[in-house]
Amino acid sequence: MSALTQSPAWKALQNHSKSAASLKMKELFATDPGRAERYRLETCGLYVDFSKNIITDETLGLLRDLAEASGIDQAKEELFTGKKINFTEGRAVLHTALRNLSAAPVAPDGQDVMPKVRAVLDKMRDFSEKIRSGAWLGFSGKPIRHVVNIGIGGSDLGPVMVTEALKPYSRDSSGQVAVQAHFVSNVDATHLAEVLRAVQLDQTLFIVASKTFTTQETMSNALSARAALLAAAGGDTADAMASGAVAKHFVALSTNLEAVAAFGIDTANAFEFWDWVGGRYSCWSAIGLSIAISVGFGHFKDFLAGGHDMDKHFRATPAQGNLPVTLALLGIWYGDFFDAQTHAILPYDQYLHRLPAYLQQADMESNGKSVGKEGSRVDYQTGPIIWGEPGTNGQHSFYQLIHQGTKLIPADFMAPAQSHNPINDHHRILLSNFFAQTEALMVGKTLAEAEAELKASGMDQEAIKRLAPHKVFEGNRPTNSILFKKLTPHVLGSLVAMYEHKIFVQGIIWNINSYDQMGVELGKQLAKKILPELEAGEKDAKVALKHDASTNTLIRKYLAEREG
Numbered sequence: 001m002s003a004l005t006q007s008p009a010w011k012a013l014q015n016h017s018k019s020a021a022s023l024k025m026k027e028l029f030a031t032d033p034g035r036a037e038r039y040r041l042e043t044c045g046l047y048v049d050f051s052k053n054i055i056t057d058e059t060l061g062l063l064r065d066l067a068e069a070s071g072i073d074q075a076k077e078e079l080f081t082g083k084k085i086n087f088t089e090g091r092a093v094l095h096t097a098l099r100n101l102s103a104a105p106v107a108p109d110g111q112d113v114m115p116k117v118r119a120v121l122d123k124m125r126d127f128s129e130k131i132r133s134g135a136w137l138g139f140s141g142k143p144i145r146h147v148v149n150i151g152i153g154g155s156d157l158g159p160v161m162v163t164e165a166l167k168p169y170s171r172d173s174s175g176q177v178a179v180q181a182h183f184v185s186n187v188d189a190t191h192l193a194e195v196l197r198a199v200q201l202d203q204t205l206f207i208v209a210s211k212t213f214t215t216q217e218t219m220s221n222a223l224s225a226r227a228a229l230l231a232a233a234g235g236d237t238a239d240a241m242a243s244g245a246v247a248k249h250f251v252a253l254s255t256n257l258e259a260v261a262a263f264g265i266d267t268a269n270a271f272e273f274w275d276w277v278g279g280r281y282s283c284w285s286a287i288g289l290s291i292a293i294s295v296g297f298g299h300f301k302d303f304l305a306g307g308h309d310m311d312k313h314f315r316a317t318p319a320q321g322n323l324p325v326t327l328a329l330l331g332i333w334y335g336d337f338f339d340a341q342t343h344a345i346l347p348y349d350q351y352l353h354r355l356p357a358y359l360q361q362a363d364m365e366s367n368g369k370s371v372g373k374e375g376s377r378v379d380y381q382t383g384p385i386i387w388g389e390p391g392t393n394g395q396h397s398f399y400q401l402i403h404q405g406t407k408l409i410p411a412d413f414m415a416p417a418q419s420h421n422p423i424n425d426h427h428r429i430l431l432s433n434f435f436a437q438t439e440a441l442m443v444g445k446t447l448a449e450a451e452a453e454l455k456a457s458g459m460d461q462e463a464i465k466r467l468a469p470h471k472v473f474e475g476n477r478p479t480n481s482i483l484f485k486k487l488t489p490h491v492l493g494s495l496v497a498m499y500e501h502k503i504f505v506q507g508i509i510w511n512i513n514s515y516d517q518m519g520v521e522l523g524k525q526l527a528k529k530i531l532p533e534l535e536a537g538e539k540d541a542k543v544a545l546k547h548d549a550s551t552n553t554l555i556r557k558y559l560a561e562r563e564g
């Protein structure tokens with residue numbers, strides 16, 4: 001039994017959950033006119049209504065007791081001041097310093113990191129301006145019009161999500177995009193090949209984004225991109241190298257400047273970050289260079305400012321008014337006391353179409369852990385499965401299960417009051433769906449209501465009896481509604497930071513390390529072992545394989561099928 005499940009705060013919640021299981025939100029709203037007013041928070045441009053949850057004041061009080069008993073206030077200070085809370089890797093977790101736009105120092109180990117953070121930001125500003133203004137020229141003397149970020153995981157998902165979300169800011173007043181952003185992450189050559197088909201190499205800047213600069217997928221893609229560039233630059237490789245084509249078309253974002261130099265990239269064109277920046281928390285760092293180039297440095301800085309504002313809110317606000325803490329506690333309520341396995345992210349804004357994928361990594365790589373700080377397996381649920389799609393597409397697909405399936409799926413709905421593309425009545429229609437879905441999920445439809453509806457449609461009694469049960473919606477499905485005025489860089493920064501801190505709070509309460517990712521290692525190790533076997537197998541199909549029978553047979557089948 002873990003200390004957490006033995007704690008009075010946990011036990012009190014367990015006890016309370018027995019009666020809370022029969023709470024009906026519809027009734028709670030009917031008997032409590034102040035509910036919507038009380039269960040909402042507004043900060044950093046985000047208005048969050050969490051009243052459509054299976055909670056009462058008592059629930060919230062007990063959840064806050066749990067947060068307090070977990071030492072959340074001290075943990076927050078440790079995060080912001082750079083204590084080595086990534087305890088398995090002995091590292092501080094300081095993505096908040098990357099967006100610290102205040103004058104306050106951040107000094108883990110007594111050394112202020114802010115001067116070097118600011119120096120890299122200045123370098124990013126100068127460089128992105130040179131690219132966007134057309135001052136930086138490629139090997140043919142033409143300005144750069146395409147930027148290709150080559151990276152994977154944390155070195156890809158953030159830049160992709162943010163550049164997509166901020167697309168309106170990539171256009172000038174005449175609607176022209178200064179620099180088109182592209183992303184290559186998958187080692188499947190198809191990804192690179194399709195991007196290379198879409199660009200003119202002499203007007204393309206490749207950004208090799210890799211914290212370690214050793215990641216197999218990224219290095220393979222970077223080497224193939226370099227070969228394509230050198231071929232396009234003409235002459236033989238030595239000529240192209242000598243003409244400085246690589247220096248004009250490749251920059252690096254990394255903590256490993258030695259490996260950057262070994263790749264042939266001038267370290268003057270390398271943008272540094274540090275081991276206290278986790279991959280999935282790195283879009284605020286030099287890893288955000290493609291964002292700055294795509295939308296301009298000013299907008300990138302607004303994005304940082306939004307994150308910084310959420311940091312200030314999170315650090316200073318007691319649990320009761322604290323947005324990330326509240327969302328974290330609601331997640332724990334459903335995951336640990338209602339056995340919910342997943343959490344849906346449902347943006348009603350097409351520009352946020354990659355947010356579910358981004359949060360999938362942020363949350364699942366952070367809190368997909370089963371061993372507590374002390375090294376033993378936990379006896380409670382930790383991070384949920386995060387998934388989602390933009391509304392209204394999801395409505396015509398998987399919402400069926402959320403409404404009428406057997407599983408409880410808490411969901412975050414989010415929408416802007418203003419669209420970047422106010423065409424006809426699209427936005428009104430979109431928002432009517434946004435409001436309707438959370439209402440329907442909460443209110444549901446009783447058997448009597450279903451029967452009455454069918455009767456009104458003129459159906460005979462026997463058919464009504466047969467059909468009505470299928471038309472019942474149990475309702476009482478919990479949702480949070482997040483409204484903001486418009487999807488600006490600032491709002492996006494606040495939104496992302498809100499989720500980062502939610503994840504942090506949950507990790508603290510679950511007593512796990514949210515900042516390592518050992519779980520991705522085993523597959524990587526095995527792939528390294530199999531790669532030379534595939535190479536040998538291409539020469540000799542009878543190559544010795546020492547895996548399990550299934551893996552051996554699959555490899556042999558592949559070797560047999562790969563040609564012809």
Ligand code: G6Q
Pocket residue numbers: 152153154155209210211212213214215218278279280281365517
């Ligand atoms: C994120 C993870 C992981 C990482 C990638 C890419 O938190 O650490 O997704 O970002 O494996 O790593 P590199 O940036 O080192 O290439």
